[in-house]
Structures are given as structure tokens and as C-alpha cells.
Amino acid sequence: MDHISIVADTLFHIGPLPVTNTMLTAWIVSLGFIIFAFIISRRVSYIPSKLQNFAEAVIEIIIGFLETIAGDRKTAERFFPIVATIFLFVLASNWLGILPGVGSIGMHTVGHDGHEAFVPLFRSVYSDLNMTLALALIVVVLSHVYGLITVGVRHHLGKFITFKGPVLFFTGILEIIGELSKVISLSFRLFGNVFAGEVLLIIIGSLVPYIATIPFLGLELFVGLIQAAIFGVLAMVAFSSFTRADSH
Template identity: 40%
Template sequence: MEHGGGHEIGSHKLAHFAGMTFNMDTLEMTWLSMAIVIILAFLATRRLQLVPTGWQNFLEMLVTALLDQIDSTMGPKGRKLAPLIITLFLFLVVSNEMGLIPGLTSPTNDINTTLGLALMVLVLVHVLGMINNGPVRYFKHFFEPYKVFVIINVIEELAKPITLSFRLFGNILAGEVLLLILGMLVPYIIPTAWLAFSVFVGIVQAFIFTMLSMSYLSNSLGKDH
């Protein structure tokens, strides 16, 4: 059925452009999540105070905690990637919780979103690895300690984006589906309790994705770490 220049198939609105098909629900929720992160950052930094209050205080506590994790996981060189990691975490938290708002969906309940984020991290891992260690030395480690291990190492690298993306995608999608089913079968009390638990799960999954990304990136920052 035609709808706003796209097609309505099930609960997904699709649009076609240049021979490609786009899930407009995911795109719209992704753009909304990005806008929310930008607005939160703007509100927190609009009127900076020496003694922080409100959003500034909350975001400063969050950023400080993430910086501590970056230092312990990635070492001093990890500070260069702090803006990316902090932004990734904030985007994931907002995206994971979007589906808990009536009428909205989480962009992270779409494997295309989570796989895209995972591939971004893994591409950055290899690019930084070549920059910091040199292309020859970096690719040499795939053949260590024995050349036959190259197959195992390649499989491990291919598995990283798959496991990273499917873990987040599966948890968010399952939580939203279960919340919908509970809302139809047992209204009010149980769905409300599960809603509170889903908020916690969304934050935990964002933290896990971010921590694993930090772990992968730490290996590409140089031989000394």
C-alpha cells in the first residue's frame, strides 16, 4: 500500500531510491535519536557553570565515568577516541530506549543499524592498527604465532562484528516484542514492571557494546598497550 512516497509492508515503511530500499522507520528513529543526543549536549553545555547543576552535572558525571573506563581499558592513547566512544554510548542509550515510548521504535531493533555500528568500529580498528603499527607489522600479527593460525585469526575478526551487532539487536528486539505481548495479555502491572526492566537492559546493552568496542580499539592503538 502506498504511503508518503514509500510502501507499507507489515509495520515497516519502505522507500525506494536509486535502486535501493530503505526502512524509513529505522532511518527516522535514527535521525530522531541523533537529534536528541545533540539537544542533550546543547542543553548541558549552553550555560556552563563552575559548580555544575542539572543536565550539566549529569552529563559531567557520565563523561567522567566513561573517561575512567577509557583510561583503564585503552590507556592514555584512548583519550583521542573519547569523543567517538562517548557519542556512541549516548546514541545507543537513547536509541535503545526509543522503543519504550508509545508510537516509536528503537533503531537498534534493526540489524542494519547494529551491524552498521559494529562494522564502523571494526573498520576503525584496522585503520588505526595500520596507522599506529604500520601496515606490514599490523597484518603480520594475523600470522602469529604460527602461519596456520591466520585462518583462525581471520574467522575471529569476521565474527566480531556479527557477535557485536546480533547481541545488541537481539536483546532490544526481544525486549520490545515481549513488552508488546505482555501489554496485550496482562495489562498494567506486569508490563510496567517489564518496562522498568527494559530501561535497565537498554542501558546495560549500550554499555556492553561500548566496552567491547573499546576493547577492540585498544588493540589497534600501538604495540605498547
């Protein structure tokens, strides 16, 4: 049976930076998107090619969905780049995680305890808490930056720190705790789902190889899509809620 670990394995170091297998997978996913973006940008035309048509369809679906959350197209377009990148990156990372080779191609190394262990070269990006935490921090910090820019420092901070009354003061404290818990909930939800999926696939694959894993692979595809959508929606809600003057 494969080695199951919460912590991602370090493959090598670039200076002081340990490069883990999840990080390598994230770089590959990013590189894929960057190459795709360069290819598209060189061929953008009024009459779209098949590839441009596909990209436009994806963008139109995402922006249409964001419009239903934000209420208007202008707000949807404002937050579209960050939310769409979150959705697409999480989706691609989740789906890449169940491809053959991810988790199975690797090398045998000798650990600190002297035992030889198998280290996979690639691992599903969001089965590493560092990755989900980074994304959650980006969302929460950016939501406050957008809030500060849109409604102003005084109004935005007034939602958290207020001395207008004891009830409002404690509400502000609860809001601060809520923001901290938002980071934890966002990161652990995605991590929990993806990591559980990984573990489930490893266990099923070990118990009944080949056929039995197929339904679970389908389930993981679905979970990957749902988790990407949830993260994107929650990010959009966080951004748009702080940019409304009447938000609490």
C-alpha cells in the same frame, strides 16, 4: 496482537533511500543529542550550570570507566569520542524504544499482499539489523584503522597474514575469521537483545495489559543499559587491543 517483523517498515523514500521507522527514530535520537550538544556548547563555563554539571558527570563516569579498560587516561581520551557516542546513542535508542508511543503511534497501510497492516511511525533503533550491523562495521573497521595508524601497516597486517610458519599462518587465518565473526557477534547480540525485548513487551502487553508489563519495562531499561555498556566496552577493547604493539 501487534504485527511482529524482523524487518523494519519503510515509511517513505528520499530519492533511492528507503526511510524506515528505525531510521526515523535514530534520526530523532541523533537530533536530540545534537540539540543538547549545541545548548551545552553555548554555555560552557568554568563554574558549571546544572546541565553542564550533568554532562560533565556523565563524561567523567564514561572516561573513568574507559580508563580502567585502556589502562591510562591518554588512551581513554583518544577513543572517548567514538566509544562514548556508541554508548550514549545505543543507550538512548534502547530507552527511547520502550517509551509510550514508540511502536504504538503509526498508520494503517495496505501492503503488497493487499492486506491492511499497521505500520508504527517509530521503532526501537536496534531492533533493526541494519542499525546494529552499521555500528558493528564502524567499530571493526575503525579498530583496524586505529591499528594501522598506531602500530603501522606492516605490523598490523602481520597479525593476520604471516608466513613465518604453518601454525602462525593458520592463526592469522583464524584471526581474519575472528574479525568477521566480531561483526556478526556484535550486531546480532545487540539486535537479539533489543528485538527479544520488543517481542517480550508486545506479548506481555497483549496477554496482560497495564500492570504486568511494568516489571518487564524495568527489565528492558536494565537490558538497554547493559547492552549499551557491552557494546561500548567491546568497542573500546577492539580499539585499544589493536593499538598495542604486542597485541596478537
